[in-house]
Amino acid sequence: MQNEKEFFDECHYCRFSRGRTNIYGLATVSSKMPTCLPCSSDFPSHRYTHMPFLPVGPKEVPSLRAPRQHALVASATEVTALISSEGYWNTLTIPLNHETGKFEIISIDAFERTIDRGLNTVTNFIIAVAAFQTGGSKSNIELNETDDYCLRIYGASTAPSVYLEETLFNIGGSFQVIKLKAAPMHLSHINITQNGRCQTAIILSATDGIVHVYLEEPVTAEFLEVDVEEYFSILGRMSTARLNVLSLDIFDEEDTRVVVAGSQSGELHMAVYQIDKMVNGLSGWSSAFGFV
Numbered sequence: 001m002q003n004e005k006e007f008f009d010e011c012h013y014c015r016f017s018r019g020r021t022n023i024y025g026l027a028t029v030s031s032k033m034p035t036c037l038p039c040s041s042d043f044p045s046h047r048y049t050h051m052p053f054l055p056v057g058p059k060e061v062p063s064l065r066a067p068r069q070h071a072l073v074a075s076a077t078e079v080t081a082l083i084s085s086e087g088y089w090n091t092l093t094i095p096l097n098h099e100t101g102k103f104e105i106i107s108i109d110a111f112e113r114t115i116d117r118g119l120n121t122v123t124n125f126i127i128a129v130a131a132f133q134t135g136g137s138k139s140n141i142e143l144n145e146t147d148d149y150c151l152r153i154y155g156a157s158t159a160p161s162v163y164l165e166e167t168l169f170n171i172g173g174s175f176q177v178i179k180l181k182a183a184p185m186h187l188s189h190i191n192i193t194q195n196g197r198c199q200t201a202i203i204l205s206a207t208d209g210i211v212h213v214y215l216e217e218p219v220t221a222e223f224l225e226v227d228v229e230e231y232f233s234i235l236g237r238m239s240t241a242r243l244n245v246l247s248l249d250i251f252d253e254e255d256t257r258v259v260v261a262g263s264q265s266g267e268l269h270m271a272v273y274q275i276d277k278m279v280n281g282l283s284g285w286s287s288a289f290g291f292v
Helices: 138-142 164-169 233-240
Strands: 025-031 068-074 079-084 089-094 103-116 121-133 149-154 175-180 184-194 197-206 211-216 223-226 245-253 256-263 267-274 285-290
Touching (some): 149 197, 175 223, 233 245, 233 256
Antiparallel strands (some): 025 068, 068 079, 103 121, 197 211
């Protein structure tokens, strides 16, 4: 047997805050946006809360040839980004423009999206957080009927900066707020082809048993709720049955799309679609498996 230290020695770490804190969400993002911050002398214990300097150089920098993987971590009240570079990473505290002590993050998702604007294409770095904003009455909170739950979407309408770090530090300047009537749970995203155009959809499951789908409007870059049944029939059936979706994974393999959802009832639901035959998501076959 080989030495365990070869596999289990901790070599990377990040301190999120002083004292103890819970980690409520983790999102990995593949991005071709260039980065500019060098390796800090305090690496890996450093943390940036703002740009330490203004980058000097051309207004346009070519995208990276190959995408890099970055990570975003959500604790109760803040989002921390670990931006990778060649042999090191930089830790950034992302300003979300919220009131300290009155905003608790429940789940997070992040992704890079490129949209065709006609004369040019625009690539945005988007962060979505489902959160609870304190201030509602106790009776409403206990009944799970408070309007203080919300989905915030950052970056969709914010013009990206030249470098990824600048983009993230400016991302809190503009965001969309969608009120939720029930506590949010799982948060993810997927691309949907509609009328020959690829659009981004954010998928959110909530404690009301409904899977909510928010489709981006290409012109305004706003996310509007659409009928989940129209795009994912299996999630529509689960919503009708009020099955709380605790976990959801959607992935594509060539011309096949697989949707897998785990519900609070202990069942695993799976659907397989042929992408080239999908019309707003309606095609294919599905089956459900139950586990005790």
